[in-house]
Amino acid sequence: MNLDPSESEQVFRAEVRAFIERELPDDIRQTVLMGRELAKEDYLRWQRILYKRGWGAPGWPTAFGGTGWNAVEKHIFDEETTTAGAPGQIAFGLAMVAPVIMAYGTPAQQQRFLPRILSGEDWWCQGYSEPGSGSDLASLKMRAELAHDAENGNHYILNGQKTWNTLGQHADWIFCLVRTNIEGRPQAGISFVLVDMKSTGITVRPIIMLDGGHEINDVFFDNVKVPIANRIGEENKGWSYAKFLLGHERTGLALIGQSKRVLKRLKNMAALERANGRPLIENQRFRDRIARVEIDLTALDMTMMRLLSAGEGKPLGPEVSMLKIRGTEILQVLTELSMMACGHAGLASLPQAWKPGWTGVPIGYAHTPPMAGVYFNMRKLSIFGGSNEIQKNIVSQMILGL
Amino acid sequence: MNLTLSEEQLALQETLNRFVAKDYSFKTRHDIIGSATGISAPHWAQFAELGLLALPFAETYGGLGGSAVDTMLVMEAMGRGLMVEPYLATVVLAGGLLRDAGSEAQKELWLPQIADGSLLMGFAHYETGGRYEIDRVATRAQRTGGGYVLNGTKTFVLHGAQANQLIVSALDIHDAQPAGTLSLFMVDPNAEGVNIHAYVTQDNLRAAEISFTDVKLDDHSLLGEAHAVPALPTIERVLDAANAALCAEAVGAMEALNQATLEYLKTRKQFGVPIGSFQALQHRMVDMFTAAEQARSMAILASIRMQSANAAERRWACAAAKVLVSESARLVGQQAVQLHGGMGVTDELNISHYFKRLTAICATFGDADYHLGYVSDSLLAA
Numbered sequence A: 001m002n003l004d005p006s007e008s009e010q011v012f013r014a015e016v017r018a019f020i021e022r023e024l025p026d027d028i029r030q031t032v033l034m035g036r037e038l039a040k041e042d043y044l045r046w047q048r049i050l051y052k053r054g055w056g057a058p059g060w061p062t063a064f065g066g067t068g069w070n071a072v073e074k075h076i077f078d079e080e081t082t083t084a085g086a087p088g089q090i091a092f093g094l095a096m097v098a099p100v101i102m103a104y105g106t107p108a109q110q111q112r113f114l115p116r117i118l119s120g121e122d123w124w125c126q127g128y129s130e131p132g133s134g135s136d137l138a139s140l141k142m143r144a145e146l147a148h149d150a151e152n153g154n155h156y157i158l159n160g161q162k163t164w165n166t167l168g169q170h171a172d173w174i175f176c177l178v179r180t181n182i183e184g185r186p187q188a189g190i191s192f193v194l195v196d197m198k199s200t201g202i203t204v205r206p207i208i209m210l211d212g213g214h215e216i217n218d219v220f221f222d223n224v225k226v227p228i229a230n231r232i233g234e235e236n237k238g239w240s241y242a243k244f245l246l247g248h249e250r251t252g253l254a255l256i257g258q259s260k261r262v263l264k265r266l267k268n269m270a271a272l273e274r275a276n277g278r279p280l281i282e283n284q285r286f287r288d289r290i291a292r293v294e295i296d297l298t299a300l301d302m303t304m305m306r307l308l309s310a311g312e313g314k315p316l317g318p319e320v321s322m323l324k325i326r327g328t329e330i331l332q333v334l335t336e337l338s339m340m341a342c343g344h345a346g347l348a349s350l351p352q353a354w355k356p357g358w359t360g361v362p363i364g365y366a367h368t369p370p371m372a373g374v375y376f377n378m379r380k381l382s383i384f385g386g387s388n389e390i391q392k393n394i395v396s397q398m399i400l401g402l
Numbered sequence B: 001m002n003l004t005l006s007e008e009q010l011a012l013q014e015t016l017n018r019f020v021a022k023d024y025s026f027k028t029r030h031d032i033i034g035s036a037t038g039i040s041a042p043h044w045a046q047f048a049e050l051g052l053l054a055l056p057f058a059e060t061y062g063g064l065g066g067s068a069v070d071t072m073l074v075m076e077a078m079g080r081g082l083m084v085e086p087y088l089a090t091v092v093l094a095g096g097l098l099r100d101a102g103s104e105a106q107k108e109l110w111l112p113q114i115a116d117g118s119l120l121m122g123f124a125h126y127e128t129g130g131r132y133e134i135d136r137v138a139t140r141a142q143r144t145g146g147g148y149v150l151n152g153t154k155t156f157v158l159h160g161a162q163a164n165q166l167i168v169s170a171l172d173i174h175d176a177q178p179a180g181t182l183s184l185f186m187v188d189p190n191a192e193g194v195n196i197h198a199y200v201t202q203d204n205l206r207a208a209e210i211s212f213t214d215v216k217l218d219d220h221s222l223l224g225e226a227h228a229v230p231a232l233p234t235i236e237r238v239l240d241a242a243n244a245a246l247c248a249e250a251v252g253a254m255e256a257l258n259q260a261t262l263e264y265l266k267t268r269k270q271f272g273v274p275i276g277s278f279q280a281l282q283h284r285m286v287d288m289f290t291a292a293e294q295a296r297s298m299a300i301l302a303s304i305r306m307q308s309a310n311a312a313e314r315r316w317a318c319a320a321a322k323v324l325v326s327e328s329a330r331l332v333g334q335q336a337v338q339l340h341g342g343m344g345v346t347d348e349l350n351i352s353h354y355f356k357r358l359t360a361i362c363a364t365f366g367d368a369d370y371h372l373g374y375v376s377d378s379l380l381a382a
């Protein structure tokens, strides 16, 4: 065994690194590294840059315009872009709905939707959760009833509510799980439909999060007409497509690159912050906390590489649940330490200081203002994408057979 | 040994419970934190009416002669009701300093005004360059003919912009004493040279960074009668009192969170059953309950030891309490959010507000690491 990257891996990493160095706009990089708020346009700008290079879809096969990279290459790309301060690519289109469209969509659907996802023209959001259906997603109630009229032909009429919808305020399209059959097993009456966010009858209502930010929404559907051609696959088979998609969602939730980035910033912060007039990093109690989480992160990174190595680059199985649990816990601890490092100054709330380009006087250091809010915000990591409790259920059932 | 509350204390607790339930709803709080000052004059007047502001002061100064255990009961209610009023700043910190170190004239002048609700105060002590250390003060009060000239910057002055009077720690410096003696001064925040940068805190309290540039103080500004009496023991004692009070506040907040979470586990259904029927969550809830009970015990210990004449015993108890309460608060706060799922991370529900207050308490006047340092170092001294 050894950890030496193969020659092709080395070349690949160097190529990615040089590209980022050259192409990542500095204002975006700074916004990300400081933990400030990205605008929609920032995400789109970076997506267009990647698209131009042919790297718009790191997870896609070449047949659909993707890079065709294997899991190791994707991992390297993710690590390099994330640690350098590139914005995350919005996963809902690229990594969530696109694989479903590729696997189960018609050629017409593939031609219509995939290129616009790749180029960033369409922003997608996810409409799964409902007020009564979170962990127990299969109990979802939003109705889709078949109808026909001259203007719309065969179509569904959607009525109900989706919630916790991430960045739907930016979205052009939403993919939804809807109930098309109320009899039998709940899983057997669900369909997967693609809905234009401009449709009449859709209302998006912001949900303000605990850090004061607006990144999630309620989405209400009042007699929204959806052409039958926007259904993926067969009616009432949506659950199996959704499960396929959830596997894709969780792979990205180990958050190793992001944790490495935050760890690096934390070390820099601990060198600047003062305890008893000396750099905080000299305080052993605090330094031990950083050391401890670095050990955890290294173990996670090794586990990821071990799994990738064993899987020879193919997608991972239920082990991703384990990675999601530890990965989210580690990033949560890192953001907590980042807040702790700021001491009293971290308690000041200066929402305006989250905005890029802010030049006011901070309380504490330039790095201080977003830290507590980021810690608060990151509590979501153990809740979304399948809560960590649900992930543990998966590991215990699927891996341990309990 | 007697660890039960007296009749009078039970009555006080009952009064506080009623006040929170009737007059300090989450909606009321919402309106208060959105207001310009972030505090509520009518509620402060009610505090005065209920005698809360007079509690820790002697009767000669318009007080009620209460103990640290009484303060604990008030702070616990502050936590339960998520109250944002400046009780800690005015009564516990500034009031405590005046009571412990003020001259007769100063006590006669200021304490009745605190007790009747007409005076808000703040304690400007911490400075940049330090973290939570108590003795790192660089602010200078240079003696002149008839008084002092004050220069320096203070951070994290709780309710500093709302205060009518500040107590500022500074080095009392004169020719014979160039290194200065750490002392306390009464400062009018409206005086020339006082610059207040007010801000809202993460948990919707108010605080300020305050700089003093050539601020002229008269001779009577020095807290206490005599020059060159080191103020550090007084400051240590009042910060112990503040930490004991914060522990009590955290206990109140934890109990409210646990109650709400338990209720949620019983009512929220997924997979056709209450989520409280999942054993993983039952055990989590047991951990949260246990943590809050342990925290309550340590908050009580700290309040009892606040009355000890032995400073080392008092400091140990307050530091140890802050360590345990902080760790409990972290567990209860994080898990209450977690068990509420998406609801837990919304601004709309009070759960996240309790979580943020608990987080802020952990970082106020020394975090768990800082206080563990004191407890740990005391092993070497023994």
Ligand SMILES: Cc1cc2nc3c(=O)[nH]c(=O)nc-3n(C[C@H](O)[C@H](O)[C@H](O)COP(=O)(O)OP(=O)(O)OC[C@H]3O[C@@H](n4cnc5c(N)ncnc54)[C@H](O)[C@@H]3O)c2cc1C
Residues within 6 Å of the ligand: A125, A126, A127, A128, A129, A131, A132, A133, A134, A135, A136, A163, A164, A165, A166, A167, A216, A380, A383, A384, A385, A386, A387, A388, A389, A390, A393, B268, B270, B271, B275, B278, B280, B281, B338, B339, B340, B341, B342, B343, B345
């Ligand atoms: C910031 C954020 C963004 C999100 N974005 C989206 C989005 O874009 N689109 C979308 O569709 N959804 C989104 N979600 C929703 C997310 O997937 C749900 O919040 C999640 O599935 C949990 O559901 P819930 O909130 O209803 O909690 P519940 O399911 O009610 O869970 C409450 C608690 O019970 C626990 N629990 C539930 N069942 C079990 C069990 N069987 N065993 C043990 N414990 C259990 C949970 O772990 C949790 O701690 C988002 C959520 C958040 C917080």
